[in-house]
Amino acid sequence: PPPLTTTQVRHATFVPRPRRPYTFTQLVQLSDGSTFTVRTTMPTALLRSSRDSRNHVLWQPSDRSLRNVEADEAGKLAAFRGRFGRGWDMDAGAGGGDGAAAAAAAAEGEGGGEVKKTDEAVAAADADPFDSLTDLISSQYKGGQLGGLTAKEEQQKEAHKKKK
């Protein structure tokens, strides 16, 4: 094999460059309307953000309107309340922005009176949450006491229906 040579090469040689993806400039608009440009591989020209630090309570501690809002996407929390009642709610404000109380009242068919009653019931339940919880864990709990049946009772009900 020829010995190692250290002569210079004067013509252009191939220099391997990194394979970088194509990047665009994008305008990002946050939930409060402010905009900034970023470099990205996405071809979308304008990206509108609906949930970011500008409308999140963690980053806007002095904004009261963000505190009471409960994000109930897909209605899972409303379904939970329908089954297990409001005894498990963390505080009185939860579900206020949800409109669940109004929706439930409308479903029942009454007017403003019912809405007030449900609100009072909610207030009463939340006023002493310990009582509602003890009711649930005690053996004397009957289904329908705070809204819905437990899972076990639901199963029994279905089994009963099937028997019929």
Place this chain on the structure above:
Amino acid sequence: MSAASRGGNGAVSALLRNSRRVCSHCARPPTSSLARPYSEAATTPKTTPTPPEDIPSTRYRIKAGLILSRPPLLTRAPTPFESAFYLYQKRLNERLAAPFRAPLYFPTDTARALDWRLKQRERHGVAAKDIGRYNPRGRVAWNDEVLVGSATSTPEYVVERLLADAEVRVSEDGEEISAEERVPVERPVGRRSRADEEGDVRRLDRRMEETVYLVVRKGEEGEWGFPAGDVTTSEALHETAKRTLAESAGVNMNAWIVGRVPIAHHVAEFEDAPETGPAPAAKAADAGDESRFDGEKIFFLKGRIMAGQVDLTGNKYGYTDFKWVNKDELRQTLPYEYWRSVRNMVELR
């Protein structure tokens, strides 16, 4: 050294206390006649000098002030050189980066793919939206520079092109939307707010690119300055500053005082009132303590305002007017010596 050990008489007891190895003769301080034989005062009896009674002691009122600032809300606009540099880099990227693969983002034979192809055709085949017309391959690949005075590099052009590209040009059926039916994209709010256009110096959304500071004054003839109040004996400086802010500018502000250490101080000497004429009104308004104080020392703390606005109604300090000013306006508004005291602690932008 404790107070008892200071002085010649105390030295003896101190020496004896500290080391038992010194004999009592050595521990005694040397007598003046033997220690300083060359001194002419050694022979004459020394008398302790009486403290002179006619040296006046200066008394300063201590005040704590607050340099309340609102940090900039927007990043600085790029300089023309920066804009030109960014355009150059984007065009260089056209040559060096791998070409854009549209089928990866726009599945073939979809409305979105048609929309992309239509827009790309309008850009003469360029995938990027903000670099103008440049083809990195071919005969004219060398022509990557724009002419002098072209607007291609300006940030306004970039934003305008991006917003134009954000319009939907092909409907979901795959039909091209005509010019009348196109839904225009809502333009974002500009960098200059209404407060800048109208010149309203009291609003907090003016000069969004720069830091603005709160200055107040008493009456039309008063001098502009930062809010300041007297420090009581039971309070620390930062507590006084907080109290002063609440008392003078109201409680409708979400303000944060940065630490307990002042960032600047200003020493103001009161002018002596001429004996024949009346004392100047501005200085004599200091609650009649003119006779006791020769001046005041104001220690400024740094504060930030996050939300709210100043409300001077019913404030105890007699402030009648306030404004939010940036660094250049602050230099012109404050009195000369006052500005010299605080100039090094205002932000660069």
